[in-house]
Amino acid sequence: MKMKKSVIALCLSASLFAVLPVTGFAEVNIVPQNTAAAPAIPASALQQIVWTPVAPSQTQTAVLASAGQSLNAPGISGKVAAWSVPANVGELTITLTSVADKQRSVFAPNVLVLDQNLSPAAYFPSSYFEYKEPGVVSEDRLEGTIKLTPALGQQKIYVLAFTTPQDLQQTTTMTNPAKAYAKGVGNAVPDIADPVARHTADGTLRLKVSTNSASSILVGPLFGSSGQVSVTVGNTAAPAQAYSAPAPAQAYAAPAPASVPAQAPAPKAAPVLNDTEAYFNQAIKQAVASGDVDKALKLLNEAERLGSTSARSVFISSVKGKG
Secondary structure, three states: OOOEEEOOOOOOOOEEEEEEEOEEEEOOOOOOOOHHHOOOHHHHHHHHHEEEEEEOOEEEEHHHHHHOOOOOOOEEEEEEEEEEEOOOOOOOEEEEEEEEEOEEEOOOOEEEEEEOOOOOEEEEHHOOOEEEOOOOOOOOEEEEEEEEEEEOOOOOOEEEEEOOOHHHOOOEOOOOOOHHHHHHOOOOOOOOOOOOOOOOOOOOOEEEEEEEEEOOEOOOOOOOOOOOOOOOOOOOOOOOOOOOOOOOHHHOOOOOOHHHOOOOOOOOOOOOOOOOOHHHHHHHHHHHHOOHHHHHHHHHHHHHHOOOOOOOOOHHHHHHHOO
């Protein structure tokens, strides 16, 4: 179920930044500056995190099972991913993607944005990150885009992604691959069941950062203007010396080649759903029968990518039968 989501952009104090999430869909109206809804994380715990730098026009991938960090705080389950982003390059557009795996599970991300002093400034719960159908070069995923306008004087801001015990009790209904394929090629969408992905405490996250020359829409007066007081978070006095994050190079340095174990074989794709396999087998037969072997081959490739074990034999028998 999708309902309109509207998030207010803010002009925060000089030590913080304005937040403007892009318009999307979610079950609730989200107010990013309401960080009271976020888990309370001790400042000492935040200072122990190693923040991976992400430059504009760069994408960082974090596999939580191997590269995630532990954060002992109530309301957080499993490992977390942490990034630092330059705050002196103008408006930032940050896209966070959580990729669903072939075993039909997905990490439901929550995002806490912190200013240069590691003070919470914006919070985006898991309901902000929508399910996206797979495409030609994209997977099933949960994804959300956030626009941040750092205030003057900041050098870095910090982005923390985590999941919660409540998220682990929930699931995400994905689109059956056969339906996604039919939509993509303009065929009639089959009436078959959609798979349900369970939420897990680990997964694969991608953070993409880009800059935007266009100005954010700011609600409330600008700095130093009269009229209604702007919404602020934290102390508006002169900030203390900015937090200096630990150097990530050593924490994330790859081990020496001699100590790297042999790469494990890629996991087998999850068995394709019976309805999905039947759909592709029937489509292959129809394509061969109509003389469109190229289409049949494309269907075969797509079916095998999804884990079909019968599509190839159906294709061969159909071609032989036609001959």
